[in-house]
Amino acid sequence: MAEITSNSQPTASDDIIVQTRTLSKVYLDFWGRKKKQALRALTLDIRRGEVFGLLGPNGSGKTTTIKLLLGLLFPSEGEAWVFGKPGTDVSKNERIGYLPEESYLYRFLTAEETLDFYGRLFNMPADVRRQRAQELIEKVGLARDKKRQLKEYSKGMRQRIGLAQALINDPELIILDEPTSGLDPIGTRWMKNLILELKDRGKTVLMCSHRLDDVQDVCDRIAILYEGDLQELGEVDKLLEIQEQVQMRAKGLRMTDELRRDLESVVRKHGGELVEVDHPTTTLEELFLRIVEESKARPGRRYLPQREPPVVAGGKSGA
Amino acid sequence: MFAVLIKESENATLSDFGPYLLHWLIVTGTMAVLVLVVVEIYRLATGRGSSLRRGLTGRLSEVGEQDAWKLRLYRLFVAFIPLAVAVALGLYFWSLRTDAPDIRQSRENLALLAAGAAGLLAVLAVSWEFLLDLATLSPRRVWAIARVSMTEAIRRKSLWGFVVILAVFLFASWFIQTDRPEHQWRIYVQLVFLVMTLLLLITSSIIACFSLPNDIKQQTIHTIITKPVRRFELVLGRIVGFTLLMTAVLLVMSQLSLLYVFRGIDESAKEQSMRARVPIFGSLHFEELDSQMKWRPTATGVSVGREWTYRSYIRGGSAQEAVWRFNRLPARLSRSERMIPVEFTFDIFRTSKGGEDYKEGVSTQLAFVNPNKWDFGRYADYRKLLESKTEASDDPHKLARQFGYYELKSPLTVVDYQTYTVWFPSSLLEDLGNEPFEIRVACRSTSQYLGMAKADLYILAEEGSFYLNFMKGTLCIWFVMVLMITLGVVFSTYLNALVSLMLSWFMLLCGIPKLRGFIKLVGSAFDPDENPGGGPMESVVRLLQNKSLTAPIEQTRGIRVLQWMDDVFRVLFNGLLAILPDLGHYTRTDYVAEGFNIPGTELAMSFLILVAYLFPFLLAAYYLLNAREVAN
Numbered sequence: 027m028a029e030i031t032s033n034s035q036p037t038a039s040d041d042i043i044v045q046t047r048t049l050s051k052v053y054l055d056f057w058g059r060k061k062k063q064a065l066r067a068l069t070l071d072i073r074r075g076e077v078f079g080l081l082g083p084n085g086s087g088k089t090t091t092i093k094l095l096l097g098l099l100f101p102s103e104g105e106a107w108v109f110g111k112p113g114t115d116v117s118k119n120e121r122i123g124y125l126p127e128e129s130y131l132y133r134f135l136t137a138e139e140t141l142d143f144y145g146r147l148f149n150m151p152a153d154v155r156r157q158r159a160q161e162l163i164e165k166v167g168l169a170r171d172k173k174r175q176l177k178e179y180s181k182g183m184r185q186r187i188g189l190a191q192a193l194i195n196d197p198e199l200i201i202l203d204e205p206t207s208g209l210d211p212i213g214t215r216w217m218k219n220l221i222l223e224l225k226d227r228g229k230t231v232l233m234c235s236h237r238l239d240d241v242q243d244v245c246d247r248i249a250i251l252y253e254g255d256l257q258e259l260g261e262v263d264k265l266l267e268i269q270e271q272v273q274m275r276a277k278g279l280r281m282t283d284e285l286r287r288d289l290e291s292v293v294r295k296h297g298g299e300l301v302e303v304d305h306p307t308t309t310l311e312e313l314f315l316r317i318v319e320e321s322k323a324r325p326g327r328r329y330l331p332q333r334e335p336p337v338v339a340g341g342k343s344g345a
Numbered sequence: 346m347f348a349v350l351i352k353e354s355e356n357a358t359l360s361d362f363g364p365y366l367l368h369w370l371i372v373t374g375t376m377a378v379l380v381l382v383v384v385e386i387y388r389l390a391t392g393r394g395s396s397l398r399r400g401l402t403g404r405l406s407e408v409g410e411q412d413a414w415k416l417r418l419y420r421l422f423v424a425f426i427p428l429a430v431a432v433a434l435g436l437y438f439w440s441l442r443t444d445a446p447d448i449r450q451s452r453e454n455l456a457l458l459a460a461g462a463a464g465l466l467a468v469l470a471v472s473w474e475f476l477l478d479l480a481t482l483s484p485r486r487v488w489a490i491a492r493v494s495m496t497e498a499i500r501r502k503s504l505w506g507f508v509v510i511l512a513v514f515l516f517a518s519w520f521i522q523t524d525r526p527e528h529q530w531r532i533y534v535q536l537v538f539l540v541m542t543l544l545l546l547i548t549s550s551i552i553a554c555f556s557l558p559n560d561i562k563q564q565t566i567h568t569i570i571t572k573p574v575r576r577f578e579l580v581l582g583r584i585v586g587f588t589l590l591m592t593a594v595l596l597v598m599s600q601l602s603l604l605y606v607f608r609g610i611d612e613s614a615k616e617q618s619m620r621a622r623v624p625i626f627g628s629l630h631f632e633e634l635d636s637q638m639k640w641r642p643t644a645t646g647v648s649v650g651r652e653w654t655y656r657s658y659i660r661g662g663s664a665q666e667a668v669w670r671f672n673r674l675p676a677r678l679s680r681s682e683r684m685i686p687v688e689f690t691f692d693i694f695r696t697s698k699g700g701e702d703y704k705e706g707v708s709t710q711l712a713f714v715n716p717n718k719w720d721f722g723r724y725a726d727y728r729k730l731l732e733s734k735t736e737a738s739d740d741p742h743k744l745a746r747q748f749g750y751y752e753l754k755s756p757l758t759v760v761d762y763q764t765y766t767v768w769f770p771s772s773l774l775e776d777l778g779n780e781p782f783e784i785r786v787a788c789r790s791t792s793q794y795l796g797m798a799k800a801d802l803y804i805l806a807e808e809g810s811f812y813l814n815f816m817k818g819t820l821c822i823w824f825v826m827v828l829m830i831t832l833g834v835v836f837s838t839y840l841n842a843l844v845s846l847m848l849s850w851f852m853l854l855c856g857i858p859k860l861r862g863f864i865k866l867v868g869s870a871f872d873p874d875e876n877p878g879g880g881p882m883e884s885v886v887r888l889l890q891n892k893s894l895t896a897p898i899e900q901t902r903g904i905r906v907l908q909w910m911d912d913v914f915r916v917l918f919n920g921l922l923a924i925l926p927d928l929g930h931y932t933r934t935d936y937v938a939e940g941f942n943i944p945g946t947e948l949a950m951s952f953l954i955l956v957a958y959l960f961p962f963l964l965a966a967y968y969l970l971n972a973r974e975v976a977n
């Protein structure tokens with residue numbers, strides 16, 4: 027019997043929750059012909075306790091990445107591990123919560139029945155199920171509608187019950203595919219707070235979103251995908267720094283050309299008070315648009331792993 | 346009265362389980378070996394990039410140290426398959442080297458056993474991962490999915506249309522017209538069973554075929570299989586859920602149907618027909634008196650040229666008799682001294698037609714023989730004692746004990762397709778030794794022929810509960826329902842809903858005994874024993890060469906290749922027959938319609954056959970769903 031010999035193994039580290047190595051996905055049609063290369067050689071690690079954001083324009087492969095991690099799709103090349111296990115291993119699912127792009131739930135069930143059903147899938151005993159369901163229904167604010175079938179729910183309400191479903195097992199890793207889509211500003215605020223709360227409780231969150239302000243608010247690190255290529259990867263704060271500029275905010279003085287030449291000394295000399303000397307930041311939106319523009323101009327991979335030292339010592343395969 | 350139960354083939358009983366299992370192992374094992382070979386070639390050819398690599402043993406090869414025994418056992422199974430096959434072949438060739446038929450037979454049996462062992466190993470190897478996974482299934486998860494499936498079917502109102510049809514069917518009695526009460530029961534029972542079967546199968550196959558594809562299309566499956574759910578639990582949960590739901594429907598339906606039949610038929614028909622006879626069938630052969638006044642057995646009687654060869658005929662007024670033998674009759678029959686009923690129904694073939702004769706019927710004599718005691722030479726004595734108006738002639742038991750023989754005082758006049766009951770004394774069954782009890786039938790009317798088949802005459806052991814029997818008939822429908830639900834769900838793991846639906850109905854239709862018989866008939870074209878002209882390839886050559894079927898054909902290399910291709914055709918055809926279900930194993934509803942009890946052992950055997958038949962399909966569903974990218 028031919029054995030499958032993996033040349034790369036997941037890094038045995040408790041701190042790396044999600045790991046992909048040259049993960050690629052080609053969608054094939056029925057006859058095995060190539061329809062679309064949705065993801066190309068993605069290599070990244072997600073560490074315990076961080077909120078990781080996947081960004082990219084429509085069709086850039088964000089959802090594909092998530093489905094590969096969850097075993098809903100099989101990789102064409104490369105590997106993906108969650109908790110050190112491949113996508114097809116169901117035992118990892120005990121510790122994962124997943125909110126799909128749209129809440130694909132049984133519309134003929136009520137909110138209560140839905141949570142009870144998913145609780146059963148985690149093999150939870152009846153009393154635990156009931157308690158968890160009540161807590162979560164309270165938490166997502168559906169207490170008044172819990173006896174209604176989901177087909178009567180609005181988009182936002184479905185998103186909420188979808189989130190409750192993802193949290194039924196108190197997961198360590200929560201994967202959210204566009205969690206704020208369909209939510210009003212208040213709902214968005216609430217969702218962001220919830221993500222931050224999960225982070226405070228030591229959970230790891232992987233989310234993808236179009237709403238850049240959301241990502242900027244909650245994510246520790248982001249990856250930007252364009253046409254299946256990884257374009258940028260790093261900590262949000264660092265990525266938004268503009269290295270070649272210095273911003274200074276001063277109080278009690280008028281700005282002159284002279285001033286500009288000798289900033290620090292001039293501030294003191296004029297008896298002003300130095301408040302802040304820093305690299306100014308752009309908004310994520312600007313960064314995002316710039317990367318997309320550059321990627322269009324020069325197709326192919328922009329992000330090179332050398333720019334950031336590999337997170338894991340021992341990650342064998344490079345890009 | 347009743348028409349007769351047509352039993353064209355023997356029903357499987359529990360004692361057939363051994364041979365059936367062996368057959369199953371060999372057939373399934375052969376397919377398993379094919380699957381093993383194909384999958385291994387595929388894996389070698391495509392390397393590790395395919396989704397199928399998770400099949401068969403892909404996952405096993407990734408197990409840790411403590412689970413390494415699983416992979417080792419798998420390799421053991423695979424390694425021993427060629428060994429067992431070699432042993433089987435060796436035994437077979439060894440059996441060819443002897444001329445003694447019984448030695449050859451025993452060696453062939455050994456070869457079959459070895460082949461069965463090879464089959465078992467192959468089945469184990471192919472299903473090894475599946476079997477290991479079965480142990481990890483969680484009943485709570487399966488039940489959760491079963492519940493949701495039921496809720497879905499109910500809330501989506503798939504069953505509504507069904508209720509409407511049921512209502513329509515209840516009005517159908519307006520259109521049933523039967524003038525003769527003896528036929529009412531059969532017509533009503535056949536109607537309700539047919540309607541129940543159709544409604545049930547249509548509904549259950551639709552909900553079974555559409556459920557999984559819907560899940561995949563509406564992507565509800567995404568949130569489910571990202572929970573710790575084994576994919577096979579999805580399959581099993583669906584099957585269990587739909588089966589439970591449709592079982593409830595079937596129960597309600599059967600009670601309604603019974604009520605409907607009850608209200609529909611006349612009082613007299615009820616009295617005559619609502620029975621559950623427990624018959625004991627014997628084996629039938631024919632005997633003729635030869636010139637030395639010795640009974641010489643023949644396998645069949647006379648053929649009167651009827652197209653349907655189900656019945657064989659004896660000539661009236663000749664020394665020809667039909668003999669039923671009953672081996673090992675149950676002891677309870679003769680426990681108390683009584684008269685035991687025997688029922689029979691014969692067909693009459695007349696050579697002189699018309700006039701009064703037609704109505705009068707045919708004179709028929711029945712004799713009951715204990716061969717251990719009876720001596721044909723004492724017939725004259727027996728007759729004399731019987732006709733003497735003494736004590737002996739009044740007490741049948743006394744004569745029976747004395748002679749080991751009993752016959753009707755005067756022959757019975759028998760009319761076409763009428764069921765008659767005669768009685769014989771139970772004391773006849775005493776001291777049978779190891780001899781079979783015999784019932785002999787002779788026709789006394791010259792120039793008439795009396796036609797009979799094995800199931801036309803039987804000892805009526807007892808009357809069973811009629812209601813229970815009706816429910817047993819319902820259970821037979823249940824078997825077919827489970828078959829359809831399972832096939833539907835299994836197909837829909839890989840095919841889309843409509844294709845699954847059509848495929849499962851196609852298989853069901855091919856499984857109807859009549860159609861299956863036809864397919865078999867087509868298949869016999871490939872069988873050199875049945876068809877002297879050879880298979881299709883050889884026949885073409887004969888056509889071109891203008892040779893008759895029986896003319897010897899030159900054995901050139903080309904011909905040999907063609908003949909070999911015919912052999913391959915035959916094997917493929919038999920494989921096809923093995924894949925198609927045989928509904929004859931499950932349908933017993935004609936028993937109920939004719940008022941016969943359905944034996945429990947037959948039902949048990951039906952169930953075992955059902956499980957054995959469905960196992961490879963479930964296995965296929967397991968691998969197919971695991972290998973499927975549900976999000977694509």
Ligand SMILES: Nc1ncnc2c1ncn2[C@@H]1O[C@H](COP(=O)(O)OP(=O)(O)OP(=O)(O)O)[C@@H](O)[C@H]1O
Nearest residue numbers: 053061062064083084085086087088089090091977
């Ligand atoms: N089942 C499929 N068959 C063929 N192509 C697909 C399939 N699913 C996705 N694709 C293609 O793969 C690419 C990536 O799709 P994906 O859904 O991962 O994008 P995304 O980043 O999630 O986009 P969005 O922001 O719109 O959700 C797209 O070009 C899409 O057309």
Ligand SMILES: [Mg+2]
Nearest residue numbers: 088089090127
């Ligand atoms: Mg998406």
